[in-house]
Amino acid sequence: MKKNFVYLLIFAVLVITAAEWIGFQTITIGSISITLLPLVFAILLTMFLAIKAFRVGFMKKIYSKENVGFASKYLIFIMLPLMARYGADVAPQIGEILQVGWVFIIQELGNLGTVLIGLPIAVWLGLRREAIGATLGIGREGELAYISEKYTLESKEGRGVLSLYIIGTLFGALFFSVFAPILLDLGIRPEALAMAAGVGSGSMMTGAASTLVARLPEMESTILSYAAASQLLTSFLGTFTMIFLAVPLQQFMYKLLVRGDR
Amino acid sequence: MEKRLGLNQYVKYALVLLLSVGLILFTQELKVLKYPDSTPVTGMTIAGLASLWLFSMIGIGISSLLSNSKIGFIRNFPILGWVSITSLIMCLLFDFFVTAIQAVDFLSITTPILTFAGISVADRLVDLRKTSWKVAIVAVFVFVGTYAGSALLAQFGLMLAGK
Numbered sequence: 001m002k003k004n005f006v007y008l009l010i011f012a013v014l015v016i017t018a019a020e021w022i023g024f025q026t027i028t029i030g031s032i033s034i035t036l037l038p039l040v041f042a043i044l045l046t047m048f049l050a051i052k053a054f055r056v057g058f059m060k061k062i063y064s065k066e067n068v069g070f071a072s073k074y075l076i077f078i079m080l081p082l083m084a085r086y087g088a089d090v091a092p093q094i095g096e097i098l099q100v101g102w103v104f105i106i107q108e109l110g111n112l113g114t115v116l117i118g119l120p121i122a123v124w125l126g127l128r129r130e131a132i133g134a135t136l137g138i139g140r141e142g143e144l145a146y147i148s149e150k151y152t153l154e155s156k157e158g159r160g161v162l163s164l165y166i167i168g169t170l171f172g173a174l175f176f177s178v179f180a181p182i183l184l185d186l187g188i189r190p191e192a193l194a195m196a197a198g199v200g201s202g203s204m205m206t207g208a209a210s211t212l213v214a215r216l217p218e219m220e221s222t223i224l225s226y227a228a229a230s231q232l233l234t235s236f237l238g239t240f241t242m243i244f245l246a247v248p249l250q251q252f253m254y255k256l257l258v259r260g261d262r
Numbered sequence: 263m264e265k266r267l268g269l270n271q272y273v274k275y276a277l278v279l280l281l282s283v284g285l286i287l288f289t290q291e292l293k294v295l296k297y298p299d300s301t302p303v304t305g306m307t308i309a310g311l312a313s314l315w316l317f318s319m320i321g322i323g324i325s326s327l328l329s330n331s332k333i334g335f336i337r338n339f340p341i342l343g344w345v346s347i348t349s350l351i352m353c354l355l356f357d358f359f360v361t362a363i364q365a366v367d368f369l370s371i372t373t374p375i376l377t378f379a380g381i382s383v384a385d386r387l388v389d390l391r392k393t394s395w396k397v398a399i400v401a402v403f404v405f406v407g408t409y410a411g412s413a414l415l416a417q418f419g420l421m422l423a424g425k
Contacts, residue, residue, distance in 0.1 A: 008381070009281075015377045016285065020292040037369065038293075039376040046380025050387060063384050072382035075375075076342065077275055078282045080318035082371050083342045087317065087349025088363035094354065103419030113411025118404035125396045134400050138408055163393035167401045170383055170390070173376060175405055188413050191420055196412035202342060203379055208409070210372050224368060228346065230412075235343045239335075 007058070008067040015045050024214060033185070034178050035214045039206070043174060079202055086228030093225040104230055107195050108237050114138060115250045123257040132254065133160025136246055139168050140201050142238055146247075173207035180208040181215055190216055194223040198230025200238050205231050267326040272319075279318050283311040285374035290367045306365035313359050314366065317352060321345030 019042040027034045055063055090097065097104070114135050122131035133151070137143040139161050144153075151157040180193055190212055197208035209227040213220045267275075290307065293300045301307075321344040331337045353359045 012285065012374065012377050012381070013288065015380075016289055016373050017292060019373055019377070020289060020296060023296050037372070039369070039372040042373050042377040043380040046377055047383065047387065050381070050384035052388075063381070065385075068381060068384045071378045071384075074278045075378055075382045077278045077318075077322075078378050079342065079375050080279060080321060080345050081282050081286065081311075081314035082375060083345040084314040084317040084321070084349040085363055085366065085368065085371055087346050087351075088353045088360050090346075090350050091353035091360055094350075100420065100423050100425060103416055103423055106419045107412040107416040110410075110412025110415045111408045113407030113409075114404045115407075116411070117407030118400055121403045122396070122400040125399060127396055127400065130394075130397065131400070134397050135404055138404060139401075160397065163397040164401055164404065166386060166389050166393055167398060168405075169386065171401075172405070173379070175402075176409065179406065179409060183410065183413055188417055189420065191425070192413045192416035195416040196409050199408050199412070203376070204405075206372055206375070210369060213368060220368065232343065232346050232350075235340060 002066065004061050004064045004067055005070070007061050008070065011062045015042055018045060034181060035211050037177065037210055037214055039210060040174060040177055047170070082206065083202070086224065086231070089221060089224040090228050090232075093221065093229075097225065097229050104195060104233055105237075107192075107230065108233060108241055109245070110196060111137065111199070111234070111238070111241055112246055112249060115246055115253060119250060119253050120257060123254075127160070128258065129156035130160035130163075132250065133157040133162070134164045136161065136250060137238075137242055138172070138199055138201060138204070139164030142200065142242060146242060168201065168204070172201060173203040175207070176204045177207035177211045181211050184212065184215060190219055190223060191226055194226035195230045197227040198232070198234045200231070200234045202231070267322075272322070275322055276319060279315050282374065283315050285377075286314075286366065286371050287311060289373050290370035293367060293370055301365065301367035301370075304365060306362050310362035310364070310366040313352075313362050314349075317349040318345050320348045324348065 019038040022041045023038060025036045027036065049059065050063055114137050118135035119131060122135055127134065133147050133156070136147065143161055144165055147153070147157050147161040153162060176197070180197065183193055184190060193212055194209060197205045197212070199205060205227055209223055212223045216223065287303065287307070290301065290303055294302055321341055324344045325339075325341040328336050353363070
């Protein structure tokens, strides 16, 4: 085994220890309280320490090309136990979930919010073809594949979806872990927030579901099972929602919005 | 995405998964030290971690077996999905798995993952400079849009369902 890889493992253990030692922290702004979980500190620490200026000596070995490559190549495998855990959360609640199954399907349509809210803002900010890529969805693999097939990634549309992909990868989990409890404080029910958490990205869903669990530990099983079921449904239906609903809606709105400002 | 896997690849995945569940165990131990009320580490926890490892391996196996499938939808279905489905079916069939897996603290699973997620994006931080601030603002509204949209529809649906 490579020496640098051993450093990576030691580093991971240290980061986890630091993150868990910081533990749960709550920030209160007015009536809204934001709970920061250890996972937030773990991602902040690893990203902060990755800044080029710190990459000297020992840190350079940790963030070596091979180690960063290992982390990105095997990240989804490191995530697999989490996905397996979701199965155990859904199973005991399966009856209840099937009972409100149609609500799960209806809320999938909420994913069109990316077009409905994002597109007008993007056009207003002066974005044009980039906006197509940046607002089709949350910019995960599905949208990336669709845009690169239809427009190529070198096009303006492609640049839009790639930018969103990068921003989502870096800040997605962080964003949702802060945004979910804000909606909770605004009066949205935890069941609804849990269902909505299945946005189609494992880490974003985990960000949202984890803070909800931290806020309402007595509802852990409901929150996790709803989030996981909805995530699974998104992985089945997501592509169809995108191609048959999001794309036509986006084309229609885009023509309308862009014609208006000529 | 991957072709049929050779034995070497399986060994590699098995070891990576072992690392993953090992770090989960470590995290859960730490959490108990810091918050004595959190989920304790018991024999069941070990059984739970072993089940998570097993279901992940089965999911990888299924995905690899189907990677030559003629139906694009099945060929491209993510490994993550296969693992969830495998686990769901096993947990529906045997209550033991539910008990065992729930002895693994949920939040302890998330910290190691996000640690590696953070490391994995290290070399992409520079790409941020290439993205415009406009797309960054749009991203906020895109995320708000999908989440608030789904949450409001779900809230409305649950109300109609009388739940």
